[in-house]
Amino acid sequence: MDIKLNDETGDVLLSTTATITTPTFTTTTSENLAQRLKIRLQTFKGEWFLDGTIGIDYFNQIAGKNRSKAAVDAIIQAEILKEQEVLQITAYSSVVDKTTRKITIQFTVRTVDGFYSTLTASIGV
Numbered sequence: 355m356d357i358k359l360n361d362e363t364g365d366v367l368l369s370t371t372a373t374i375t376t377p378t379f380t381t382t383t384s385e386n387l388a389q390r391l392k393i394r395l396q397t398f399k400g401e402w403f404l405d406g407t408i409g410i411d412y413f414n415q416i417a418g419k420n421r422s423k424a425a426v427d428a429i430i431q432a433e434i435l436k437e438q439e440v441l442q443i444t445a446y447s448s449v450v451d452k453t454t455r456k457i458t459i460q461f462t463v464r465t466v467d468g469f470y471s472t473l474t475a476s477i478g479v
Contacts, residue, residue, distance in 0.1 A: 384471040387439050387463075392475050394433060395459070412477070416457070423450055430459060439465045445472075454478070 397409035410416070410433050416426050427448055434443060445462040460474040 384469050387465060387471045388473045391434060391437055391473055394437065395475050396477055441466050
């Protein structure tokens with residue numbers, strides 16, 4: 355904002371010059387979906403203060419010494435399928451590292467639009 359005085363009247367003149375640039379987005383639909391899925395999988399149930407039902411209950415359903423890999427995979431796959439755009443999981447693999455307490459998953463999903471999106475995520479519990 356510029357402030358100037360009118361020499362003849364002594365009035366204060368205000369002038370504003372604003373330049374608004376439109377951001378350029380270069381993401382694709384599959385990148386958006388992959389980001390939403392990664393956020394969904396890395397959110398612990400009760401972590402988001404606005405809705406305590408969102409997320410996976412890692413502490414009660416996954417963490418622990420008596421959890422089978424098949425049970426863990428079923429919970430994660432069910433969470434993936436909750437995403438509206440996901441039609442089906444076409445490929446899925448996971449590795450559970452008990453020493454570092456991390457689950458690394460890689461999967462490919464087919465969307466309702468016919469696109470495929472592949473994601474690799476590592477979750478520490």
